Amino acid sequence: MTVIDPTPEEVRKRGGEREVLLDLQNISLAFGGVKAITNISFNIRKGEIRAIIGPNGAGKTSMLNVINGFYQPQEGVITFNGQKRSSMKPHLAVSQGIARTFQNVALFKGMSTLDNIMAGRATRMKRNMFWQMLYWGPAQQEEIEHRKKVEEIIDFLEIQHIRRTPVGTLPYGLQKRVELARALAMEPELLLLDEPMAGMNLEEKEDMSRFILDANDQLGTTIALIEHDMGVVMDLSDRVVVLDYGRKIADGVPEEVQSNQEVIDAYLGLSH
Amino acid sequence: METLYTVFVDPFVQMFEVPDFFLQVLWEGLVSGVLYALIALGFVLIFKSSRIFNFAQGIMVVFAALSLVSLHTFLVPFVGNEFVAAAIAMPLTLGIMYALAMSVERVVLRPLIGQPDIILFMATIGITMFLIGFGEFVFGGENKVMITEALGIPTGAIEFEPFGGFLLLEEKDVFAVVMAIVLVISLLVFLNKSAMGRAIRALGDDHTAALSVGISLSTIWVLVWFIAGVIALATGIVWGARAGVSFALEVIAYKALPVLMLGGLESVSGAIIGGITIGILEKVFEIYWGQPLFGGNTETWFAFIFALIVLLFRPQGLFGEKIIERV
Numbered sequence: 001m002t003v004i005d006p007t008p009e010e011v012r013k014r015g016g017e018r019e020v021l022l023d024l025q026n027i028s029l030a031f032g033g034v035k036a037i038t039n040i041s042f043n044i045r046k047g048e049i050r051a052i053i054g055p056n057g058a059g060k061t062s063m064l065n066v067i068n069g070f071y072q073p074q075e076g077v078i079t080f081n082g083q084k085r086s087s088m089k090p091h092l093a094v095s096q097g098i099a100r101t102f103q104n105v106a107l108f109k110g111m112s113t114l115d116n117i118m119a120g121r122a123t124r125m126k127r128n129m130f131w132q133m134l135y136w137g138p139a140q141q142e143e144i145e146h147r148k149k150v151e152e153i154i155d156f157l158e159i160q161h162i163r164r165t166p167v168g169t170l171p172y173g174l175q176k177r178v179e180l181a182r183a184l185a186m187e188p189e190l191l192l193l194d195e196p197m198a199g200m201n202l203e204e205k206e207d208m209s210r211f212i213l214d215a216n217d218q219l220g221t222t223i224a225l226i227e228h229d230m231g232v233v234m235d236l237s238d239r240v241v242v243l244d245y246g247r248k249i250a251d252g253v254p255e256e257v258q259s260n261q262e263v264i265d266a267y268l269g270l271s272h
Numbered sequence: 273m274e275t276l277y278t279v280f281v282d283p284f285v286q287m288f289e290v291p292d293f294f295l296q297v298l299w300e301g302l303v304s305g306v307l308y309a310l311i312a313l314g315f316v317l318i319f320k321s322s323r324i325f326n327f328a329q330g331i332m333v334v335f336a337a338l339s340l341v342s343l344h345t346f347l348v349p350f351v352g353n354e355f356v357a358a359a360i361a362m363p364l365t366l367g368i369m370y371a372l373a374m375s376v377e378r379v380v381l382r383p384l385i386g387q388p389d390i391i392l393f394m395a396t397i398g399i400t401m402f403l404i405g406f407g408e409f410v411f412g413g414e415n416k417v418m419i420t421e422a423l424g425i426p427t428g429a430i431e432f433e434p435f436g437g438f439l440l441l442e443e444k445d446v447f448a449v450v451m452a453i454v455l456v457i458s459l460l461v462f463l464n465k466s467a468m469g470r471a472i473r474a475l476g477d478d479h480t481a482a483l484s485v486g487i488s489l490s491t492i493w494v495l496v497w498f499i500a501g502v503i504a505l506a507t508g509i510v511w512g513a514r515a516g517v518s519f520a521l522e523v524i525a526y527k528a529l530p531v532l533m534l535g536g537l538e539s540v541s542g543a544i545i546g547g548i549t550i551g552i553l554e555k556v557f558e559i560y561w562g563q564p565l566f567g568g569n570t571e572t573w574f575a576f577i578f579a580l581i582v583l584l585f586r587p588q589g590l591f592g593e594k595i596i597e598r599v
Contacts, residue, residue, distance in 0.1 A: 068484065094486025106481035108474045119474045120485045122467065143467060182485060 018045040020079075021190060021222050022067065027076035029062055036062040037073070038246045044190065049216055050224045051237035051254075055266055058243040060226045061103060064192045067224070068100050069093040081189070094122075099188035101179045103195045103226075109168030113159060113178050114150065116167055120185030121146045150185055156218075157181045157211055173204040177211070184215060191215065193225040197232060205229065209236060234258065242266070275565075283560035292437025297559050298552060303445045305551020306452045310507045311528040312535060312543035313456065314500040319537045320476040321496045322381070324392045328399040330525020332501055335372070335403050337418065337508030337517045338411040340365040344419045358422035369501030370494075377493045385489070404519065413519065418512035420444060425513060448510035455506055456544060459499070463540070472496060476538075530579035536589040546590065550575045 022044040029037040037059045044050045052060045065071040067078070069088035078085045080096060099120075108116050154160055157177055162170060167178050176196060183191055196212065197205045209232060215221045227233050233240060234254045242250040242257055244266040250257050257263055287294045311329060318326040343364050347357040380395050420427060426443035433439070463469035475482040475492050483489065511521060531550050535542030554574040562570030582590060 070483070089488075090483040091486045091488040094484070100484050102480065102484070106478050106484065108477035108481060110477050111470075111473060115470055115473075118467070119470055119482075119487070122471050122474075122485050122487050146467075186485065 018047055020044070021046045021081060022224075023077075023079040024067075025077040025079075027063075027066060027073045027078070029059075029066055029071055029073045035246055037066070039075075040243070040246075040248045041076075042241045042248060042251055044222060044224055045239075046222055047216070047220060048222060048238040049212070049236050050222075051233045051240040052224060052226050052243065053228070053230075053233055053240060053257075054243035054249075057245075058266075059246040060243055061194055062246075063243070064100060064194055064224070064226065067093075067190075068098050068192060094186060094188075097187075097189035098192065099183040099186040099190070100192035101176070101183050101194060101196060103198065105172070105175045105179050107167045107175055107179055107182070110166060112164050113162050113167055113170075113181075114154075114164065116178055117150045117153060117181050117185045118146065120182035121150065149187075153181050153184050156184070156214070173200050173207075176200070176204075176208065180208075180211060180215075184219070184221070187219075189222060191221050191223045193223060193227075195226050195228065197227060197229055205232060212236060278564050279561065282564070286560060290437065291435045292433075292439050295434060295439050297555055299439070299441060299445075301552035301555030302548060303448060303551070304555065305548035306449050307507055307511055307524070307547075308527050308531050308551050309544045309547025310452055310455070310503055311525055312531040312547050313459070313540065314503045314507075315528055315532055316535075316537060316540055316543045317459075317472075317496055317503070318500050321472045322392075322475070322493060323389055324381075324396060325389070325537070326500065327393065327396040328403060329500060329504065329528065330522040331400045331403045331407070332369075332372070332504035333508045333511065333525060334517070334519055334521045335407050336365060336369055336501060336505035337512045337521065338407055338416065339368045340505065340509070341416045341419055341512070341517050342411045344422060345416075354419075354422040355424070358419055358424075361419075362423070365505060366502065369505060370498050373494050373497035373501055376497050377490055381493055382490065404522075407519070415516050415518040418509060418517050420513045423509065425509075444510070444513050448513075451506060451510065455503065456540075459503075460540060468492075468495065527575055530575040532589075533579040534582055534590045542589065549590075550578065553578060 020043045024043065025041050027037055027040045028035070040059075040063070052063060054060055062071060066073050069090045069092060072087065078088075080098070108119060111119070154163060157180060159174065159177055159181060162174060162178075167175055170178065180193070180196065183193075193212070197208050200208060212223060212225070213236065216223055225233075225237070227236075237254060239252060240250075240254050240257045241248060242260070242263050244262075249262045249266060250260045252260075311333065314329040314332070315326055318324055318329070340361055343361040344357050347360055348354060351357050351360065376399060380399060381392070384392055384395055425447050428443045430441045430443060430446065431439065432441070463473060471482070471487045472492055472495070474485070475487055475489070479489075482492075508517070508521070511524060515521065527550070528547075531543060531546040533546075534549065535544075535546030554571050557574050558568065558570050562568055562574070
């Protein structure tokens with residue numbers, strides 16, 4: 001009998017002993033009387049790609065909004081990087097290393113690709129407001145350093161040719177890529193992707209998948225993504241959490257989740 | 273026939289025959305145009321970054337000018353020197369404008385985040401009313417004189433003799449124009465080149481996206497209102513040097529409305545070109561058409577009528593982008 005060492009791929013898929021980056025405990029979120037999320041717990045480990053799936057209205061986007069501080073959950077404990085979080089604002093989440101993209105691209109449409117990505121480094125600009133206002137000396141030097149980093153990301157995502165184009169005029173697929181670039185420019189520890197491939201054709205999806213895997217592999221970014229394309233989810237992700245009607249119905253490696261009866265019911269619309 | 277002559281022929285004959293006077297009129301128009309542009313710029317800046325039409329921009333001009341003059345009057349007996357007092361009063365006034373920006377953000381804007389635009393507009397009317405009352409309470413209602421000399425603004429006049437005629441430029445007007453140009457250029461460089469400027473543009477473009485890249489709403493709002501306050505102070509100084517400092521100054525802020533209609537609410541260059549266009553046109557109209565036809569005083573309404581006529585043909589303003597909406 002020959003022993004086959006697990007391939008790096010397999011090790012990655014197991015994801016077992018890795019440190020927990022983000023831990024969500026018993027999160028509940030309601031808008032008035034409408035419960036968007038009920039008592040959900042799961043975690044995201046360092047370096048993994050974690051998919052969040054579920055039918056429409058399951059609370060996936062709400063979950064992302066909770067993670068990056070757009071929404072404040074009424075109940076539950078969030079621990080990021082070992083630190084318990086009390087109240088949260090989006091710009092604080094960014095400074096702690098959480099970046100995200102949106103379901104409907106949220107770019108600065110009137111600004112060029114370069115400016116959009118540079119804006120992603122807003123919180124990394126260390127010089128104080130006074131220097132920035134003068135745009136002088138140290139602030140200028142800093143701008144140049146940030147620009148270098150941004151150029152690396154532009155190369156990484158192969159968008160050199162649209163550097164100066166106002167993003168509003170770009171086709172949808174490229175806009176999504178610019179949005180990913182802007183999020184990566186934040187050099188996040190945790191990257192939240194809300195349907196990164198919605199509305200893309202097969203080729204664009206393949207490109208995007210490659211970029212996501214590369215970001216994960218080469219930059220070591222932990223990724224949580226919402227996606228409806230099951231093929232993509234199963235290929236990309238290490239672990240999958242399934243939500244339905246604001247509750248968690250399954251959590252595990254793709255194969256487990258795929259064969260879970262409750263998940264199948266939720267997707268096929270069995271009565272509850 | 274006579275009327276037709278007065279309207280279509282005589283003005284141009286005069287412009288041609290007395291070119292030095294025509295130049296003088298153009299210059300006067302340019303100076304007030306530059307000031308309209310400055311006020312409009314304050315509006316544009318705040319609108320761009322927060323979608324708020326800031327009704328209080330006019331009273332901010334008055335408030336800044338009054339603070340400066342009153343602080344100066346207060347300080348002179350202590351330091352015993354006009355210039356030193358002005359040198360202290362200036363940063364103090366900037367400090368007051370910063371405090372104003374902070375309190376507006378904290379007390380008015382922050383609690384109203386996410387409310388419809390009209391609510392925020394109403395809130396700025398509230399700020400206006402408050403500043404009028406508070407200003408009168410603190411500074412008193414009487415007219416004051418701008419501390420032109422203490423600030424080192426030249427008060428002489430430069431004379432030219434173009435076309436064998438006579439042209440007189442008051443130095444404080446030249447100062448106003450130069451200062452406005454410097455202010456506008458530094459503002460444009462700041463907005464387009466610096467990281468903060470990019471954050472302001474980003475926030476104006478897409479709120480959600482700006483939040484998600486870590487731009488803090490509060491910081492930017494304070495900054496923008498502070499810059500609007502600095503512009504207000506600059507406007508207050510130069511306008512106060514021409515017309516004195518009183519609450520009546522607020523009225524010039526309404527001149528910024530037709531400027532904004534022409535230039536569009538979101539365009540910095542639109543505000544500048546719109547302001548200068550209106551300033552020059554209203555002066556030329558007043559001298560060559562207004563006085564012979566209407567007996568003068570057309571400057572109070574010309575700009576508004578002109579803006580209305582422009583809007584009939586270009587609803588997006590002269591420089592606004594054409595809005596094409598998919599139905």
